[in-house]
Amino acid sequence: MGMMNFGMLLNMLIWILIIGFAIYGFVLLIMKPFEKNKDSSGKSNQGNALDILMERFARGEINEEEYEQKRRVLQR
Known part of the structure; x- marks a missing residue:
């Protein structure tokens, strides 16, 4: 029973990291035009x-x- 909870927690952590990197990449892509005048x-x-x-x-x-x-x- 404990291993199942750990596996689910690990799976959720991996998905959080994937979504976080996707959001980070999207923000970088959106902010790139504004960095031109920096x-x-x-x-x-x-x-x-x-x-x-x-x-x-x-x-x-x-x-x-x-x-x-x-x-x-x-x-x-």
Whole structure:
């Protein structure tokens, strides 16, 4: 009788570990896009700002002169 309880406990522990690892992997997968801007040097944020600037230029929200001026400021 005691062995049966130990076996059930071990089986439950294994399932808890499997589910825990699955949840951990899912959370890592979900959080990955948010880690892109974590760079302490600021290069990821700078690249993001340049991307936004290019998109604004491509949509015609700013002209070429504004684009070049803002690009020079961001690349400092």
